[in-house]
Amino acid sequence: MGERQTALRPVEVDRAQAGDAAGVSSYTYFTISAPRGQVGANGGMACSSATHCLARFLAGAPDADIEAIRASWPDCPIGDGKPDRAALQDWLHRLPDLARAVLAIDPSSPPPAADRRTSWSAGELLVAEFPEPRWVVPGLLPEGLTLLAGRPKLGKSWLALQLGCAAATGGHALGQDVPHQGDVLYLALEDAPRRIQSRMRDQSWPATAQVRFEFEWPDLARDGGLALLQDAIEAGRHSLVVIDTLSRAVVFDQNNVGESTFVLSSLQRLALDHGLGLLVVDHHRKPAANAADLIDDLLGSTAKAAVADCVWGLYRQRGQHGAVLKVTGRDLDDQEIAVEWDRDTCSWQSLGDAADVARAEGHRRVLEALEALGGEATTTQIARELDQNRGNVSRLLADLVQSGKAIRGQRQGREVPYTLKGATTE
Template identity: 35%
Template sequence: MTATDLDLWGRLRTGDWLDAQEFPPLSYAVPGIIPEGLGILAGPPKAGKSWLALGVLLDVAAGGLALGAVPVGDGRPVFYLALEDGDRRMQSRARVLLGEDMPIPARFSYITRVLPPEVPDLMREWLEVHGTSRPLVVLDTLGKVLRSTRPGEGAYERDYAVVGALKAVADDFPGSTVLLVHHTRKAPSEDFMDSVSGTNGMNGAADFSLVLSRRRHDDSGTLQVSGRDVHESEFALSSEGNRWVLTGGSADAAARAAEAARATAGVGDRMAQVVDFVTSRGGPVSVKEVEVGLEFPEARRYLARAVEAGRLDRAGRGLYVAVPTVPSDPSAGHGVDGLGQPAGRGVPNDDDPPLLWDNGTVGTPTPESA
């Protein structure tokens, strides 16, 4: 048996070994919305992707609330590879997002100039210093480091290789989040996952994808989330002076608002009122409640039409509910507390022993000494 054979056999796992492991729950940069691992944040040009990314970075670095609503705990290190910006624009945007009287967090690190081949090594070096503190890294944009295809290499293979190389860095630092800002296609797509510019190699290599949608000259938008280890979800956002916040002041409210917007898209005002009334209640609603609540005796007919169109569901005889598209609690089922931590754990700090977080590729139980 060769040394290579021994190395391969050393990676082999058995069912009883797997059954005996206790892995930490999935960690989050923003609980219920942005998990650990490597993700893609895509959206149309000038839709506000960079404002969204910078806002989240500053929120995580400062600690407190992200997106105006989601607790992220104490401030943590963040790293922004802002390859389309300079120092002046960075300062200006940070002050717009934070407010003139708020200092830019010391945990916020950034760089504006780096050669494409240097990016993976630069990320790795920074994560070697901060990787045990559940940091957030954002590359803006992926297009700045996307190389040309090599001889004999197709676009899919190139996309998978480039994103896969960055994912390999993220995988070596469990608990860390690396987010790649990218564009969506110009052509519309029924499946938001297909809207990411490039080939399916990008989404295929990434752990999760976020797609920001916004109409021109509109202060509202939606953020759709999908990934290997997260619930497929959709949240309504509002832009307040270029600062994106969750509509309604919570993830639950933002999910309901997105659900209502989807259900009422492209319908008349009266149908929209009926669907919105049912959706906003969060549970089964009777025909009588709709008739009284909207002072609309023809509600039964509109409810039936809404069911036929797939905009509402029947919950029983004479009862109607919203069509479920996202979980009512985006962090449910992940075994995390409000900070995206395993239950009973606080946010790690410099005095704590380093924890090994599992992003689905690392099989080491916690703590490190285990």
Template identity: 30%
Template sequence: MQVKKLKTIDADTLLSTPMNKTLFVVDGLIPQGLSVLSGSSKIGKSWLMLWLGIQVASGQPVWGFETHKSDVLYLCLEDTYARIQSRLYKITDEAPAELRIATTSFQIGNGLEQQIEQYLTDFPQTKLVIIDTFQKVRDSKSTGGKSGMYAGDYDDVSALKNISDKYGIAVVVVHHVRKLKDATDPFNEVSGSTGITGAADTNFVLKRSRSDESGTLLATGRDIEYQELTLKFDNRTHLWELVERKDMEDIRREEIPKFVFRLVDFVSDVKEWQGTATELVTQMNETEVTPNVVTKMLARFSAEVFMPQGIEYKTKRTGTSRLIYLKKRDGNDNKSSV
């Protein structure tokens, strides 16, 4: 059998070769490539996708994120035109002609790819394709069989990803989550195998209790940083509104014990302090932490919190006790020692 040679590029050439920047349909949130949005049934995913299509086709921001104005294809495969029209009446007064909607399509491996590619040929300004839902475009035979669920999931997602890569567009696939929750990693709740999240470039999980208007959109991917968006579904307008956005820096900061920031304020006020952990806790009137915990926090957050705040931290053991030295530096101080 004739084997085709590997096509390679050396690192030096790659380093010096100009590359096209990743296209973001929604800045910082939805890049080109294959994205999977997963969530429980009937929590508002389709409302969100229809609004997303309108915003991109109109060139309007999504929660303050700029959009790349382009044509949009929305495969709304679980609804009728009458139901979609009813939704449009509720969320907008003016729908863009650049948003085109279909309620039927072929399945992956049975004509869907060709349908999408033909559409992209007819409408080359299209940069966003929404498929709602993933299960509607899958052949039931692809989810099992000899190859197994993982292989079937991975192949189906990869088939759609190949289109996004070939045409440099964003494809967003709407999917479901399992009823079994995972408190440690919500992305493990995505229905099916890890082949779905593994093959996707970007993954979103929308979490919302049916009895609560508030929800959380978790986002992670190869071209975006992990972020958490707190949203609120307005039952009057049927729109998801942004309440708060947290990036990794915000999330890490929340994980830092509040005592650490109180200590930063304390040192900033006194400028310089020396003594034991017990004496520090006593002088700060702290009741939430113990001296042993204080020592660990000082070591753990020295580089992450204290140094950026201009606080010098040193420690050394003298006899039976360990002395702590803290000093707020102004940039002109000479280094001190315990």
């Protein structure tokens, strides 16, 4: 068999970002000759935190955890803590998988989160202290798996792109300040680079946005795409990964509970293990335009929603600028947000709680009807003018009377007249 050359290349580290205390200026240079197909006994099997420590040790970081390295690889020739180039080269030659894993790590990056604990006693769980959940968009987009669904051509991809820019730059989205917590990986599997470029320009993206776009990706379930996605996440410092769309990223029977659970669970665990948000653009089934349940509206099995940590549903009537974004999740209250398409910024803008916005719009229309009817009219007359349900109009009139914008008159038979405040009637 021939030999494959793998090099631990010098990687310059910006001290302004890594901090002088990190003590990392560049990788120590090694060249590893690994026989093709050979896998060492320990290669690649240590926990990711220990691999990170090894990468920092090879880079010459004085704070590398030597004990963690020894615990994972007792035969690692680290001696008294000073890299022995010849000994390490020979050791890594026998562990090509480990060498590749080390190459994928930026030694200036923060260490990965501790291994996830899966077994607790009742007493341990009651006294344990857990960190607060991380949010990509505070109160709306948590870490974990989020599905963003809607009917085709309603603006889902525009919204996903908008969120990607905000997360990568520390911008503003849907009425919330979005903190910059890391980079963004964006799998734009339904669009060509030209279209994404055009949309970025329409949204006034800065060239400094830390977003990596990928326009082709192996199938997440069949062609090693999930492992490649994990490698990409671990090689960077990401706060958000966007997959647009689920149907393009992985081929599976979305009506099959087992397949849906397996695919979505794999994505969810990847997101939770790395403490990031994974936003997957999905579709609504055909009746969704007139439906009200964003869980039942998801295309395919409801098992998809059962796995997801959060579900967003975008509802918009064709030709209308306004829409409703419905949000539900494990760690947040159900929300219905009125959003409006802003042609100037090519992005969705939050108008506030959808019920409040609808009520305010109803008040405005009733006041306009009163004015059109001469400043005084009954509930029945206003309902007929607006082609609205009489009960709804009655509730809106009661709000207007309470706020002082309309005056309730004396009952005349079965009807009560209402007068627009300040109106003069004959």
